[in-house]
Amino acid sequence: MDIPPGCSTVSKTTTVCRLQKALYGLKQSPRAWFGRFTLAMKKYGFQQSNADHTLFLKHRHGKVTALIIYVDDMIITGNDEEEISKLQNQLAAEFEMKSLGNLKYFLGIEVARSAQGIVLSQRKYVLDLLAEVGLLDCKPADTPIMLNHKLGEYPYQKPTDKERYQRLVGKLIYLSHTRPDIAYSVSVVSRFMHSPSNRHMEAVMRILRYLKGSPGKGLLFSKNGHLNIDGYTDADWAGDATNRKSTSGYFTFVGGNLVTWRSKRQKVVALSSAEAEFRGMAKGMCELLWLKRLMADIGFSPRFEMNLFCDNKAAIDISHNPVQHDRTKHVEVDRHFIKQNLEEKIIRLPFVRSEDQLADILTKAVPTKDFYNSLGKLGMHDIYAPT
Template sequence: MKLPHGFSNANETRVCRLRKSLYGLKQASRNWYHKFTDALLQLGFVQSKADYSLFTYKREKDFVAALIYVDDVIIVGNSSSMITHTKKRLHDLFTIKDLGRLKYFLGIEVARTEKGLVLSQRKYTLDILKESGLEGCRPSPLPMEQNLKIGPDLEEEKVDASSYRRLIGKLLYLQATRPDITYSVNVLSQFVGDPRQSHMNAVVRVLRYLKMTPGQGILLPKEGGTRLVSYCDADWLGCQFTRRSRTGYLLLLGGAPISWKSKKQSVVSRSSAETEYRAMATTVSEILWVRFLLNELGEKVKGGTTLFCDNQAARHIANNPVFHERTKHVEMDCFFVRERVESKEIEPRYIDSKLQLADLLTKALGASQLKGLLVKLGMRDPHAPT
């Protein structure tokens, strides 16, 4: 913050006293969050412990939820009168602008179809293509070439690091509705410190893939139910340079993907069973958080959450109460997973590698296999001709 015009004097010793948080100051966002939170709490809302930006209101049969991001708010519920009352009270306090039914939120488009809601980022994708000058590029059926060995190459030509980082940053946000590019973007984000020409070529390949399906998104079905199912997978020694494995997990609620991740493991695993078990432990952590969130929303999760893994050894370790030399170095993960298995919160099951949906997040797939997995995930393009 600078002194107002007219007070800039070399011998000036006075300072400004902040009476009100102004937009753009470091303290503004924090003070705004506390003020808006207090307003919702006074209306009878309860702040979620699983997600501090989520607030719920429950009175008898009435249920209303408010999700906030800075000054953007989504309000949903089964009581139109309570929703109207909430918006009126907030308008009296903050002079809000009611945009009606949800259509666009933080770059995510919401399209209503007969089968449910489709979440996509078509406009955001087209803006990326326009900014990078690839609006007229030739589309690609794959985001990354199979068996591509990409890593740091100091002998290769350098590229503009700021442009590379900007593209990677935009693609990272695009993953919110595009699990099909998660693996590719995760691999390419490792080279933002010193990008080379081969890395930029791989990013262009991802953009060419997006050109083929710019409006593809996630279908949230009306009649999908609330059954929670998870898949976990790992690519043993997947990194050609560090030999670290990659964890990938996918959570489905009512048949729709709600959470997924692709991340390189922090240590080198000495066996495929160890790699898969570390991936299983990471997935269990996410499952527990989702179960806790669903309970807060009033949707009691009955029974254990099925966890599909295509490694028999990892599944046996999860159910075997005896420790031995093979599990000594991953004992903490063993205790963590086994405790949840014994409490019936998690049910590990074996699945054939050909049916493993999490393969999408651990390796580059062929065109036919990628398309088949996306169909199983319920990915849709509401803008595509029928």
């Protein structure tokens, strides 16, 4: 502890601080811990990534060592075995920590390895959640949300237990880190945290019943022989029945493996489908540019243009045409941003058919057949499913 500023009259050599409150729980404690840890990593020769401040990298003799930290849990990986062993010894000498061996379980995420690749899932997390709600023996649902649902805030709706609703939705939000199949449905139910109704709770229970059918489903990361960065972006124009706002979503792939996704309702009402697609396209492009910076920090900068697949020909044509258009005057900044990246040959906008648009499941509820076709293309597998 350091003597606080202003205590100049107190002898700093013989005075100690009497804590009135524990360090844990203070707003400053995470910042102080992370600052202390960052100084230690820089002392070891690691550099903090500008794309992700929790990622530390060290390049040596053509090899790379990476450490990523969440509070006081960390993962160390890379192809420099000597540097990894050295870093573990340095951290153990300076902090109270120990190595738990090969990564198997991290923050509720299970890691399984095989000849096909690495699978991330949250099976135990799902089963614990179902046991808490009492749905371990329920009948599974085919999809996480009903087709043509009209969820919204209506007068005279029957309220439900607000604390229970918020707790369940919060757990589902964390679960969506490895389950892109529930991303859209979770984004819908999370809109009503402040005043949930019985219908909203029924929608949450349907998500849980869907999870009962495949609790061990997760993402497969396999070696495909390339590190190309691709994305799929889509938007559902005026899909919200309450305020007519659009919902946009994107999937991004690195080396043919799904790495990030997002489903989010847009902040303003779009006046045309082209405008809604433009806003979604700009968000997907920002994600691709962030992935490009992150890959460059690691040492694997993409050698080719990144593809952002879109199923709206009007939005693609307007992106290549700098002429002002009535449908784009409300998204002029997004249009110039997209046009600049096209001219610099950083990104391409190939057209994809609507039936092949993977991001469709992030913008609206789709039929069961289309839903499972998209999941198969996303690389989702259930290693616990009976053969």
